[in-house]
Amino acid sequence: MRIIGAGGRDDIEYRELETFWTLPNLITVLRFGLVPVFVVAVVADHYAWATIVLVILGGTDWIDGYVARRLNQISTVGKWLDPVADRVALIVVVIVFVVDGIAPAWLVYSIVIPDAVLIVNALVLFHGSPNLPVNTLGKIRTALLLVGTPLLLLGQVDASESDTLQALATLLLGIGCLLHVVAAVIYFRQARRKARTLRSGGTWSG
Structure with missing residues (x-):
């Protein structure tokens, strides 16, 4: 059973759609709509509800x-919308965690600083998105961060298991943040190689 690349089919020829109006893109927007719900829940100290929202975000x-691969609805918009929505959601979540005192400040620094460097690099080189494919390391990093953050919240819900959950969540988040930095270095170097290739008149193959 495939986890990364699940839904891929060998019986069709994939095409890239130019429209925004695809089911996968609508799912992405709906998922991103849960982020303000999470923020409100944390601000109101409804940690159980906030945990449920994070589990839904991570689980979906x-x-x-x-769906994009299964229904052959891969789109140009979706290829940048999904990772951008995931990244923005993650940044909002960790900032809320730190501001609320749930997580240490290094969680924000290790995520926001590499992302800021990548954004500046992309704007300087491409005046926008470099359109690089998401690599496996990036997917593993995201999974660890999406599992670790709800565990931190569970510690706020169940005080009796707080120390155990805190230790496990810190371990997962620490590994996830380390992979985040490594993935950022890889994307940074890929973007610069792509820019050099395009400036020399070559064709970028990824």
């Missing part, structure tokens, strides 16, 4: 990609 992270 793969659905839009699965």
